[in-house]
Amino acid sequence: MTVNFYMEHEFTEGESSNTMKAPTFLISHRNTHFEDNPTNHALPRQALPHLPAHQPHPFTTNPHHPKNPSPSPPSAAAPPPPPPPQPLTAAMSRVDVLAESLPFIQKFRGKTVVVKYGGAAMKSPELQASVIKDLVLLSCVGLRPVFVHGGGPAINSWLHRLHITPNFLNGLRVTDAPTMEIVEMVLVGNVNKRLVSLINSAGATAVGLSGADARLLTARPSPNSARLGFVGEVAAVDPTILRPLISAGLIPVIASVAADESGQSYNINADTVAGEVAAALGAEKLILLTDVAGVLADRDDAGSLVKEIDIKGVKRMVAEGAVAGGMIPKVNCCVRALAQGVRTASIVDGRVPHSCSSRYSPTPAPGP
Numbered sequence: 415m416t417v418n419f420y421m422e423h424e425f426t427e428g429e430s431s432n433t434m435k436a437p438t439f440l441i442s443h444r445n446t447h448f449e450d451n452p453t454n455h456a457l458p459r460q461a462l463p464h465l466p467a468h469q470p471h472p473f474t475t476n477p478h479h480p481k482n483p484s485p486s487p488p489s490a491a492a493p494p495p496p497p498p499p500q501p502l503t504a505a506m507s508r509v510d511v512l513a514e515s516l517p518f519i520q521k522f523r524g525k526t527v528v529v530k531y532g533g534a535a536m537k538s539p540e541l542q543a544s545v546i547k548d549l550v551l552l553s554c555v556g557l558r559p560v561f562v563h564g565g566g567p568a569i570n571s572w573l574h575r576l577h578i579t580p581n582f583l584n585g586l587r588v589t590d591a592p593t594m595e596i597v598e599m600v601l602v603g604n605v606n607k608r609l610v611s612l613i614n615s616a617g618a619t620a621v622g623l624s625g626a627d628a629r630l631l632t633a634r635p636s637p638n639s640a641r642l643g644f645v646g647e648v649a650a651v652d653p654t655i656l657r658p659l660i661s662a663g664l665i666p667v668i669a670s671v672a673a674d675e676s677g678q679s680y681n682i683n684a685d686t687v688a689g690e691v692a693a694a695l696g697a698e699k700l701i702l703l704t705d706v707a708g709v710l711a712d713r714d715d716a717g718s719l720v721k722e723i724d725i726k727g728v729k730r731m732v733a734e735g736a737v738a739g740g741m742i743p744k745v746n747c748c749v750r751a752l753a754q755g756v757r758t759a760s761i762v763d764g765r766v767p768h769s770c771s772s773r774y775s776p777t778p779a780p781g782p
Contacts (some may be wrong), residue, residue, distance in 0.1 A: 452499035518721040525698035526660065530688035531609075532564040533705030542612070545703065549665065558660045561613075561620070561667045562691060564684030565605040572596050583638075585741060586645055589681045594644040597681045601669040609667050614782040620665040625672030628655035628678070631687065633672040644679025646672060648687060651694035660695075689747030693754035700751050700759040702744050708761050709745065710739060725749050 524619035529549065535541045552559050570580050573596060581588040589597060606622045613620035625631030659666050668691065670684040685702055692700040711718040713736065728745050731737045737745055748759035
């Protein structure tokens with residue numbers, strides 16, 4: 415099993431004897447076709463005047479007739495033939511992409527893929543539209559996407575409005591009681607419903623959930639709760655509510671908030687939620703959209719991107735400090751998901767348009 419880190423980090427009879435058919439012109443994208451249409455523009459046939467046999471017919475081309483001058487000799491060189499039609503480069507390119515993608519679509523059709531959405535892809539309307547289109551595309555070609563989201567930028571915006579300074583510890587948000595109330599309102603009541611509306615508008619059908627709905631997630635306090643506050647971990651996952659939705663072709667959209675056995679709400683890292691949900695569903699693939707290129711062998715060298723690594727290698731990089739900050743929960747959730755049966759996990763640069771759907775193309779689009 416491997417954890418893949420990509421730079422993405424991308425259809426007559428009965429005709430009157432005094433009428434004759436007039437041609438109609440059908441223009442296509444390649445040629446002009448001519449087709450007789452017996453129902454349109456019938457032209458009356460003109461009766462020819464009766465003339466004596468010795469008089470030339472006025473409509474003949476008798477060279478000796480005074481109204482018909484001698485024809486001019488043919489030109490020495492015949493005109494060149496018309497050039498062949500130009501190939502439909504753009505259209506053929508799209509057809510080629512679809513043809514090359516067919517084996518990948520067949521391979522993943524009917525498989526579940528869990529996508530975690532957050533970071534820069536949430537800040538830009540253009541990137542947000544790109545992610546939504548990718549998600550709907552995956553659903554249309556037969557994959558079964560599950561969408562898990564955080565909402566860090568939106569939470570920070572509301573905290574600033576209320577003059578509360580956001581604090582982080584090892585990539586996790588420090589969440590006291592007032593912050594937890596804002597987190598739940600923003601993630602469940604604002605961000606989740608907006609994403610559901612966008613997916614529905616794009617042509618798919620989404621259902622918004624939080625971890626508290628139908629006991630989808632049961633939370634427990636973090637071991638470091640004394641410093642992190644109401645930051646939780648996933649104690650259990652019950653995917654019962656998800657299976658009929660997925661089977662019906664709906665897209666579950668899950669906010670990363672859950673409650674413990676007593677009903678206390680907790681803020682849970684969205685990467686962690688995505689990994690646990692993927693494991694519980696036996697997903698084929700876990701995709702984490704982020705706002706960095708991926709894991710770097712050298713944090714100071716953007717060209718040292720690690721494109722593929724196994725679990726042992728990830729653990730070594732964490733121990734050596736090569737992986738730090740917000741990347742720690744991402745790689746940890748990938749490792750845990752793989753250990754629980756998820757086939758592949760990818761950390762993808764969400765700043766690149768269509769980076770999500772490109773995971774299922776023959777040649778993933780290059781990142782920055």
